[in-house]
Amino acid sequence: MTEIRHIVFDIGKVLIHYDPNLPFSRIIPDADERADFFQRVCTHDWNIEQDRGRSWADAEALLIEQFPEKEAHIRAFRTYWAEMVPHAYDDSVAIMTGLIDAGRDVTMLTNFAADTFTEARKMYPFLNLPRGVTVSGEVGLIKPDVAIYERHVADFGLSPEHSVFIDDSLPNVEGARAAGWQAVHFTGAEKLKADLQGLGVSF
Numbered sequence: 001m002t003e004i005r006h007i008v009f010d011i012g013k014v015l016i017h018y019d020p021n022l023p024f025s026r027i028i029p030d031a032d033e034r035a036d037f038f039q040r041v042c043t044h045d046w047n048i049e050q051d052r053g054r055s056w057a058d059a060e061a062l063l064i065e066q067f068p069e070k071e072a073h074i075r076a077f078r079t080y081w082a083e084m085v086p087h088a089y090d091d092s093v094a095i096m097t098g099l100i101d102a103g104r105d106v107t108m109l110t111n112f113a114a115d116t117f118t119e120a121r122k123m124y125p126f127l128n129l130p131r132g133v134t135v136s137g138e139v140g141l142i143k144p145d146v147a148i149y150e151r152h153v154a155d156f157g158l159s160p161e162h163s164v165f166i167d168d169s170l171p172n173v174e175g176a177r178a179a180g181w182q183a184v185h186f187t188g189a190e191k192l193k194a195d196l197q198g199l200g201v202s203f
Contacts, residue, residue: 010167023080091189102203108133144175
């Protein structure tokens, strides 16, 4: 078994909850209208470009030009972003902090817009505990592009074969493996604990 020396956490849906429906269930109460808004207007593909580094001003302008009648709803996506991340997953956070307390090398690698990540760090101070973080919006790369894993390795001096990545997204897990890392698919804290123990990581 290859020794694990570096443990790398994703953030959204691993350490903190994320759901755009939370504020929008109030902003657009009709479920069908809300689903249509996310499918046609503020789509996943649109949002991921902010994770790649596009500014919110540019993102909003692009959609408002296409959907001027939806301007208030488009602007609400950033305005009420904090409501989309209402709580941490305490059991997962406990695993991360336990690893840090045990002297393990812990970093984070996340698809996150730069400014909302700054906000998240204020909301959730435990995001400041790991040795460091690669934020997609700051480096202009996003998972599962192998380049972002290679950037993380270079910036933090990791050995890929001795690194394990934890992410709720299977494509992102596969991206880490393509970069030569070990990786586990996060589905819950108990399974994560068992997966880490199976890799010889005790804490």
